[in-house]
Amino acid sequence: MNSEIIAIGSELLTPWRQDTNSLYITERLNQLGVSVAFKTVVGDRLKHLADAIRNAVGRTDIVVITGGLGPTEDDLTREATAEALGIGLKRNPDLIAQLYARAAAWRITMTRNNEKQADVLDGAVVLDNPRGSAPGQWLDIVYGKHRKLLMLLPGVPSEMKPMFDEECMPLLREALPRRFIATRVLKAALIGESAADARIAPIYTQYTDVETTILAHLGDIQLNLLCSKPAIELAQARVDSLAGKIEEELEDHIYSSQGETLEQIVLYYLEMRGATLSVAESCTGGLIAERLTRVSGSSRAFAGGAVVYSNELKTEFAGVDPKLIERHGAVSREVASALAQGIRERCDTTVGVGVTGVAGPGGGTEEKPVGLVYLSVSDRDETEVVERRFGGDRERIRQLASQTALDMVRRRLM
DSSP states (O other), X not given: OEEEEEEEOGGGGSTTOOOOHHHXXXXXXXXXXXXXXXXXXXXXOHHHHHHHHHHHHHHOSEEEEESOOSSSTTOOHHHHHHHHHTOOEEEOHHHHHHHHHHHHHTTOOOOGGGGGGGEEETTOEEEOOTTSSOOEEEEEEEETTEEEEEEEEOSSHHHHHHHIIIIIHHHHHHHSOOOXXXXXXXXXXXXXXXXXXXXXXXHHTTOTTEEEEEEEETTEEEEEEEEEESSHHHHHHHHHHHHHHHHHHHGGGEEESSSOOHHHHHHHHHHHXXXXXXXXXXXXXXXXXXXXXXXXXXXXXXXEEEEOOSHHHHHHHHOOOHHHHHHHOSSSHHHHHHHHHHHHHHHTOSEEEEEEEOOSSXXXXXXXXXXXXXXXXXOSSOEEEEEEEOOSOHHHHHXXXXXXXXXXXXXXXX
């Protein structure tokens, strides 16, 4: 079973409002084993709405429509659905009475235009809305020889969410065959989307019953695996089987198999080894420390460190010899190594990290251009330094430097 969510409202096509209802509905549908194939946002025009609903009913089994059920002239969801499906729309006198009674209970005067909220599609089940004035509607119809389920829901999240849970979910459970969705999220650091796909496409294309999505992020990729089966054990087995083969192929690039962040994994390894970490950051300006301290309980393994932008603080806080800076420059392999060793010794930690580079947009030279970064990881046995040349703007360079540094710590602890 697949579905489409249609969010209605011209305001959703502006920069100031966004559709959040679809995220909630997707989560609930997935719990029932229903995949969301399409999400559509449509403005308040009758023809556009009718076209969108007609297309959705033609290509999916379940259509959830949010918004456009109010009393104003631009609330056209009921009319558009009637036009798209070729069915009647009649005003329900019992609903009109309820609307007036509710207005009286709320001590407000109900204007006549509110009566359009009592217009009900032929064959629809009215969905109660105790939190607002616009009732929802449920349609179970045959369209083009196929069974279709449609839900018309308010656009206000505080009304839509309880209506979907209290009214639609029981009806969906009764109407749908029992299915379950299993998911896995794998994350791989510092490998490009195309490079990863070239290696794993021959694997995941063999799993035609598992939906595989690759999302590229700055410094890593995320692999989303989803499978729907009549039993959760069957779905989970297929997802886990594919995940295992992808992990074997990408090897050390995979840092998370359950959706954890890289900083969570680094802290996990530190605690598992009874190790501690400190950092001396120049061009990243404390970004590595900020990422680590996002994680609750990070103080158990992350001791702290220093932002050492000036040469004087590189010496004072991390013990870097001024002659070393004078000889090789602040942005150098030697200074990065000294930062990592120095901060580890000053903070008395198991592992130290040192980062120095040119984040731009100014400050670069022909010898040391913008994007040149030296990163070092030091423990009691070894101090490693890598040189990287990152492209892009200042923020991109800093983010990639922090990602590389954390991944270096992860690999060292592995």
